[in-house]
Amino acid sequence: MTSTEFFIPIVHLFYIVCVIQALITCYREEAFDRSNFRNCLLNDVCQEMSGYDIAREYFVSKHIDPSCDPKYMVRRLTHPYLRRCALLWELLKSSSSAPLYDSSNIWEGSHHHLDSSTAEGNSSLAIELDGVRELEHLFQIQPLDLILKDECVHMLALRWSQHFCEDYRSRKYRGILFSTPAVPFRLMQLPPVYQVLLERYVKMQCPDCGSVPDEPALCLLCGKLCSPSWKPCCRAGKCLNHASQCGAGVGIFLLVRKTTILLQRSARLTFWPSLYLDAFGEEDHEMHRGKPLYLSQERYAALTYLGGIS
Numbered sequence: 001m002t003s004t005e006f007f008i009p010i011v012h013l014f015y016i017v018c019v020i021q022a023l024i025t026c027y028r029e030e031a032f033d034r035s036n037f038r039n040c041l042l043n044d045v046c047q048e049m050s051g052y053d054i055a056r057e058y059f060v061s062k063h064i065d066p067s068c069d070p071k072y073m074v075r076r077l078t079h080p081y082l083r084r085c086a087l088l089w090e091l092l093k094s095s096s097s098a099p100l101y102d103s104s105n106i107w108e109g110s111h112h113h114l115d116s117s118t119a120e121g122n123s124s125l126a127i128e129l130d131g132v133r134e135l136e137h138l139f140q141i142q143p144l145d146l147i148l149k150d151e152c153v154h155m156l157a158l159r160w161s162q163h164f165c166e167d168y169r170s171r172k173y174r175g176i177l178f179s180t181p182a183v184p185f186r187l188m189q190l191p192p193v194y195q196v197l198l199e200r201y202v203k204m205q206c207p208d209c210g211s212v213p214d215e216p217a218l219c220l221l222c223g224k225l226c227s228p229s230w231k232p233c234c235r236a237g238k239c240l241n242h243a244s245q246c247g248a249g250v251g252i253f254l255l256v257r258k259t260t261i262l263l264q265r266s267a268r269l270t271f272w273p274s275l276y277l278d279a280f281g282e283e284d285h286e287m288h289r290g291k292p293l294y295l296s297q298e299r300y301a302a303l304t305y306l307g308g309i310s
C-alpha cells in the first residue's frame with residue numbers, strides 16, 4: 001500500500017464507485033438537471049437505479065444544489081472521499097520513506113492559494129473546486145467526462161448496481177448512504193433572545209414519531225428536533241442515532257428546557273454551558289429566575305471553534 005503503484009489504482013477504483021454513488025444520489029433529486037449526462041454511458045445505469053425504491057431509500061443527500069453545474073456537483077460529492085484518501089496516504093507515508101511526488105510539496109502550495117483567494121473575496125464554491133481539482137491532480141484522476149464515457153466503467157457500474165440491488169434486498173439492517181460535499185463546520189443561526197427559541201421548540205413534535213419530546217434537544221448542525229438518551233421519544237429521534245447520520249458521530253444539541261448544550265461523540269456525551277446569558281452575563285439554568293436571556297456571541301464563537309476542531 002505504501003507504493004504509488006498499488007495505492008493509486010485502488011484510489012481510482014473506489015473513485016469510480018464514489019462517482020456512481022454520487023450520480024445516483026443526484027439523479028433521485030427532481031430538480032437535478034440530468035440532461036448534461038444524456039450522452040454518457042453511465043446515464044442508463046444511473047437512470048434505472050435512481051428509479052428503484054430501494055436505491056431511493058439508500059442514496060440520500062440534503063446537499064444537492066440544483067443551481068450548481070451538475071458535473072461540478074458530482075465532483076463536489078467525491079471531495080470527502082478524495083480527502084480521506086489523501087489523509088490515508090499521509091499516514092501510510094509517515095511510516096515509510098516512499099514519496100508520492102519527489103519534487104515540490106503540493107500541500108504547502110494549496111494553503112498559500114487558499115489564503116490569497118479568500119483575501120480576494122473569491123466565492124466559496126471556487127475555493128472548494130480548487131480543493132477538488134488539487135486532489136484529482138494528486139491522485140492522477142482522469143477528467144470526469146472521460147470516466148463517464150468509459151466502457152470499462154460502464155461494465156463495472158452495471159455489475160456493481162446489480163450486486164447492490166440483490167444484496168440490499170436480502171439485508172436485515174438497511175443503512176443509508178448520506179452523500180455530502182466537504183462542507184465547512186457551521187452551527188445553525190440562533191435567535192438573539194432565548195424566549196423565541198423556547199416558544200418555537202418546546203412544544204414541537206418529533207419529526208420521526210410525532211410525539212412531543214419530554215426533553216427536546218435541538219441539533220445545532222441541521223436544526224432537527226431530537227431527544228437525549230436518558231429520555232428518548234423514539235429510536236430514530238435519539239441524539240446518538242441522529243449524530244451518526246448528521247455529523248459522522250459528532251453531535252451538538254441544545255437542551256431546550258435546560259438552556260445548556262449536550263455534546264455527543266458516538267456513545268459518549270458531555271455538557272457545555274448555555275449560549276444564552278442574562279443582562280448581567282449570567283446563566284439561568286432551567287430558567288428558574290425567568291429573566292430574559294440573550295445569545296452570547298463569544299460563547300457561540302467558542303462552541304463553533306470547538307466543533308470545528310473535533
Ligand SMILES: [Zn+2]
Binds near residue numbers: 220
Ligand atoms: Zn442534525
Ligand SMILES: [Zn+2]
Binds near residue numbers: 206208234235237
Ligand atoms: Zn421521536
